[in-house]
Amino acid sequence: MIEYFMVYALLWILAYLQAIKSNTESNKLFWMQGVVLLVFSALRFETGYDWPVYSSHYNGEMGDAGLVFEPGYQLLVFAFTSLGIPFKYYLSCITAAMIVALMALTKRITPKYKEIAIAITFSLPDFYLIPIFSVIRQTMSLLILLIGIMWLCEGKKKRAYFLIIASFAFHYSTLIIFPLILFVRSLKLSRSTYYVIFIFSFFGYLTSIDFASLFLKSAVELFMPSYGMYMSRDTFNASFFYRAVTGLLTIMIALAVAKSRTYANKDWGGESSFSLNIGLLALLLPILLFNYPTFTSRFMFLGSFFIMALSLYYFHEVLNVKKFVTCLICSVVFALPLYRFLSSSFSTPFVPYQSMLFYDESNSTGNERTQDLLDMLDSLW
Template identity: 35%
Template structure:
C-alpha cells in the first residue's frame, strides 16, 4: 500500500507547488507529473485482475497458436506487431501504459489548461479513473485514451484526423462506439442546462430508491436478442447500503452543482475550441448522470463514466477561477484530504488484493510474484459473493 500512498503524496505536492511558480514553468511540472504517473503504471508487474488473460493471449500469439478468445482487430494487430518485434509481455504493456497516460495528459492540457495539473491529481485520486482502468482494463483504457485524444482534434475542427483516431480506438475496444454515440448526442441534441437539472433530479431519485430502470430494459434486450449475456446480468449487480447511496448522491449533487455553475458562468476557457459551444459541459454532465442511471450494472456504468471523466473533473475544477489564489489553494488542499478517503477505502477493500501490494518490474519476477495467487484469491471472493 505504501507505493500508492507515496505516489499520491508526490502527485499532489506537484499540483500544490504549481501554485507558487510561473505559469510557463507549471507546464513543465504538469508533464513531469504525467510522466511520473505513466511510469508508475508502466513498471507494474502482474498487478490488476485481467493481466493473466492478456498474458496468455500474448504468449499464444507469440508461439503462433490460437487463443480461445477473440479480441478486437486493432488490439490483435498490436499484439502481432509487438510479438514479431520480440517484445516481452510486460514490455508491451509498459509501452501501452505510457502511451495511454500521455494521450490523456495531452487531452487534459488542451481542454483544461489552467487546472490541468489538478485534473491529473484528481484522476489519480479516484480509483475508477486511474487505478482500475489503467491497471486492469488494458484494451479499454487504451481505447479511452485514444478517444480523448481524438476529441481534442475534433474540437480543433481537424475532423479527418479525429475520425481516424476514433476508428483506431474502436478497433482496440468496441465500447468506444457508445462513447461516440454520447458525443453525437451532446453535439446534435443541444439539451440546455435546465433540461439537465430535470434529468439529474430524476436520476438521483431513481438511484436513491434503487429503481433500476436500466436493468428492466437490459433484461428485455438480452432475453430476446442476446441470451448468452444473461450470465453477466446475473453477476453484474449493485449492492450498496442506503447510507452509501446517500453519500454517493450527495457527492453527485455537489459535482452536478459545480458543473452547472461553470456552465451558467461559462468558466471553461474555450478559446481553443469555441465552435464546441456547450458540448464540453454536456460531456461533463454525462459523467455525472451515467453512474446514476445505470447503477444496476457497476461494470458498465463505471467504464462508460470513464469516457467522460476528464470533462467531469475539469469542468468542476473550472469554478476555482471564482476564488482568489489563497482560497483556491485551501480548497484544493481540502479536496486532497477528502479524496484520500475513497482512495484509502479502495486500497483496504478485500477485493483490491490484485492491486495491493504494488508489484514492480524491478523487484519481482515470475518465480516470486504473488500476482497469480492474488488473482485466484479475487476470483474465489467473487464466487462467494455471487453465491449469496
C-alpha cells in the same frame, strides 16, 4: 499500499508547488507528474486485475479456447510478438503510450488546473488504477476516441475520423459511445432541464427503482453481447445512507458543473455546451444505471476529464477559491476513496504493488492473488 500513497504524495506536492507560483504558466511540474506516473505504472509487474488474461493471450497459452480480441489489439500483439518482445515489456510500452495520451488530454481539457486534475485522477480508482492497470483495451480505445473527438471539435476532420475509426478496432464498446457523444454534442438544454433529469434519477437511485435496465439490457444484447457477463453478475449493494450521501454529492457536483456553462461555451473551439453535456452525462450514468456499477464505471472514465475541468473552474473562477486552498481541500478529501479501495478485498491484485525491477516469475504472487479474488467473486455470485 505504501507505494500508492508515495505516488499520491508526490503528485500533490508537485500540484502544491505549481499552486504556490500560480501566476506563472509552466508545464515542467505537470510533466514531472507524468514521469512519476510513467515510472510507477509502466514498470509494474503482475499488478492489476487482467494481467493473467492478457499475459496468457499474448503468450498464446489459451489454445483454441482462448479469447478473441478486437483486430486492432490483435495486430498490436502480433507486431510485438513478431519482434520477440516479452509480455512485461509490451505492457510497459502500451502503458507508457496511455499515460502520454492521458497527460496530453488533461493538459488540453484542463489547462489552468492540470496539475490538480492529474493528482485527482490518480486518487480515484475508476479514473486511473482500474483503467490503466486492468481494462487495457477499453482504456486504449477511449483515449484514442477522445483525441479523435478533440480534433473533430477543432475542425481537423480527416485525422479525427481516422482515430475514431481506429478506436473501434481496440474495443467495440466505442461503437456505442461515439454515437452517444454525437447525440450529446448536439444537445442544447437549459439548466432547469438538467436539474429535472438529475432529480428524477436521484429519486430512482434513492428508492432503488431501476428505470433504465430494460433499455440497457436491450442495447447490450444487440451491440455488445460480451458485456452480458456484467449484466448478469454485476450487483448493487449499498445502504440507504450511502445512496443518500452519494446521490447528494453527485447533485452538488452536477450543480457546480452546470454553473460552469461560461467555461464550457468558450472551450473546445466554440463547441457550445459540449464539455458541459459530457460532464453531466458522466455524473448521471452511475445513479441512473446504479444496478450496474462495473458497467457504468467503464464509461465514466471518458467523462472524468470534463467533470474535473468544469468543477475546478467553478471552484477557482466562480467561488474565487485560491489554487493552494483547492489543493489542500482536494488532497485531503481524495485520499479517502484511494484508501477505501486499497484497503478493500477487491484490491487484492493491486496490493502489494510489484515492480519488474524487484520481482520476477519466481517470487511474484500477483497472479495467485488475482485468482484468489476471482475465486472469491465466483463464490459470491
